Amino acid sequence: MKEESATPERKSASAKQPPEDHRLRMVNRTMQLYRNQSHALIETLHAVQESFGYLEEGVLKHVAGTLRVPLSRVYAVATFYHSFTLKPPGEHTCVICMGTACYIGGSGAILGDIKEKVGIGSGETTPDGKVSLLVARCLGSCGLAPAGVFDGEVAGKLSPDNVIDKIGRWR
């Protein structure tokens, strides 16, 4: 099973008949917790995203079948909510907050600089698969505006230069 997760393409091929790997076990456990009821869909998608990093098509089919939710409805829910992503994320993730306080504090300029110098916009990943950029509505760290999250660590009082610098260190 292990070698199957080597590349994203192989992953989706293997997931057509999902292997009972540990990632899937977590998803199944979530569904069982809700006795496979259809209203567990969003909680289950959270579990899929947490264990797979994104919503992989084969797993979506598995979830649809188990919870008895129509395929198109699963896709609809997966694309309605912004927390979910259908694309595998990059190795590192940079989240820039675009809440009001951060916007007033200049996070728009930071995004502009990332677009210009790193070449990615919100929701995009660099071609080498190293860095993904996401935009948050509000991290709730308004006291530190403009704020961002770099691989899970919140950083405050950002400037275009120190953000480009942080991203540069990942590549």
Place this chain on the structure above:
Amino acid sequence: MSHHPKGKLRTDLNPSRLLTFKIDDRDVSAREDESILEVARQNGIAIPTLCHLDGLSERGACRLCIVEVRGVAKLLPSCVTFPRQDMEVITNSERVVNYRKKILELLFTERNHVCSVCVSNGHCELQNLSVELGVTHVRYNYLYPEHAVDASHSRFSVDHNRCVLCLRCVRVCDEIEGAHTWDIMGRGITSKVITDLNQPWGTAETCTGCGKCVQVCPTGALSEKGKSVAEMIKRRQFLPYLQMMRGRQEESWQK
């Protein structure tokens, strides 16, 4: 799950209670569970609609059927608003007529509705509405989104350029056919109707090929292949009948 007959959300309305109220200064009578729209149509009073279709659940989403009710500040969608004793409804004030026009204009700007090359030219509800409401020009900028045509299905095709997101296709597929092949992905201005996992219609495993979605589509977004413009008239007479016959055995996915 107690669903009201006719798929309505209102379990609180009593179909055996009758009342009288006024529509455009005319006295009318109604059952408590009949919407203002239904009663208006029974009395020959026309209210424009787009997402509404007899035989499908109501969405209250296109906002074209808004009416004024005396004493109520908000405009109310007549398809999901129920009359009260002595209510006074105005369906054609200048205010609502203007709003309806503007909403219709917004719909024209949203996608690429080019009637002259559309298979539904002459049989299109959007086109008819613009004639009915006297929309001759559009005051807003066209958005010109890029949308593809999916002709992968052997008998039907979907042209997203003509879609007005009324979701009649989604509802008929779920509520009447029971397949739920269609749904709507994304949100806001990026919303789009999809089949199964946003895949080409022809590859959607759940589609029974019944073609009901094509029949209920108000525009040329869903059409039958190989039909000429003259032949592309949609028939929906079966809908209220099927709704009655099939009942609502299970919880609807489309609320």
Place this chain on the structure above:
Amino acid sequence: MTLNIEDLHQIAKIEQDTQQGFQHRINVCVAAGCLSCGSGVVKDALAREVGKRGLDNWCQVKGVGCLGLCTAGPLIALEVGGRFYQGVKVADVADIVEALGASPVDRLLYPDDSAFFQRQLRIVTENCGRIDPERIEEYIAESGYEGLYLALTQMTRQEVLGQVTESGLRGRGGAGFPTGLKWTTVAKTVDSTKFVICNADEGDPGAFMDRSVLESDPHRVIEGMAVAGYATGASQGFIYVRAEYPLAVKRVRMALSQAERMGILGNNIFNTNFSFNIKVRLGAGAFVCGEETALIASIEGRMGRPRPRPPFPAEYGLWEHPTLINNVETFANIPPIIRHGGKWFAGIGTEKSKGTKVFALAGKIVNTGLIEVPMGMPLREIVYEIGGGIPEGKRFKAVQTGGPSGGCIPQQFLDMPVDYDSLMQVGSIMGSGGMIVMDESSCMVDVAKFFMEFCMSESCGKCAPCRVGTRQIYDILCKITAGGATTEDLATLEDLCDLVKHTSLCGLGQSAPNPVLTTLNYFRDEYLAHIHDKKCLAGACKTAKEVS
């Protein structure tokens, strides 16, 4: 295990004695704001330092919830002496421990007489920054769950409803609907299954009150919900919380299992026949889920698209059953109302806006952070005294309240009392409590554009006016800020705002034009400068003229 009041008092007593046993208590803020500037390591270093010196029985180091002054984080409060240290680093730890019992470390001291702490009135946040949010015992030691006990054992449902109604409490989520009326409506429905939902999907950009309360004092919200369950006849509750708040989610889950273990949630609470359980449901990033019917759809596992109301959730809500939905802050007000009575609460605030309000102060202001003030405090006092004014000697321009549904309040209304009705009068709303201050360098057209972009991408897309209208408005605002708009565009903009406001299906669409309408009303000159002179008065937009 079933507790009675003696057990509660016993737990409280043991806890209080333990606390009293320490000569010194160091409270380190471990809410998200301070954590993100490193308060976690500071706390660990302090504990190590105390241990190293063998002072474990003399000085207690504990993590507490939000102290409020996020701008000065990491913050530390010394409970004996009541002093605050700001911007504490690991390197300062030895000095802090050394100075205990002697004169404080001057370089870290936050000024004692600061209006920031003096002028606040804390009810909702009374425990924030004082108790360890991860221990139920500390909540109980602060009279926690006494309100629930009182309600269950000594009050009828009717009496609870009466107290809440008498308190005059209004919903803290935005619109300010009277809480007592909402509760009474749900209580009157005859269904045997009812639900209580806590809306913790705090979506306004620039608002973090609910997050702070959940992170700092989660049991208070649980207690409020249980009281609501008793009063309305519901036995199941849900907390719908944003997935973007992992710390809040963790602490709420922890609090729930502690309460369950003590029998404060579950069957036959306090030996009565009342049973109540609470489950957590995660949001998934959709602002529109703050709307009640959309939130319900989301808990049911569907897309968060609002449906037309009526029927209202109070009679036809979650899984078609009567459902009470209140926001975090509303529930957090309930325990003190039950403990002290509705009359006490009604004595605070103004005639039509009772109690206090928690605000998240942010933007161009010296003291960024979380504050709680009585309703009716003049805006000027909040901005200049508690907030400390505008940094870098810049000039005040506006305060934005109510997030994307609210408006911008200009200087001329600085002396206005902050309450539901006054805010409404000037075209804004109370909203959930975000308060963003803007100075002369903020362009009001750009701010309006920011909020419209937000509404456009958060629009669920169900109704045509909001789906297409917000996009059209956004396009025109882009054109204006780029210096390419004409006077006709301005007319179209106003026309579209009117359309979206009056014909949209839900509150998101109906209020989306507010930021544009208020800025058009109070800062029209800025719009005109962009259009006629191709110039941004604040110097924030790159207009066509300046680019070329």
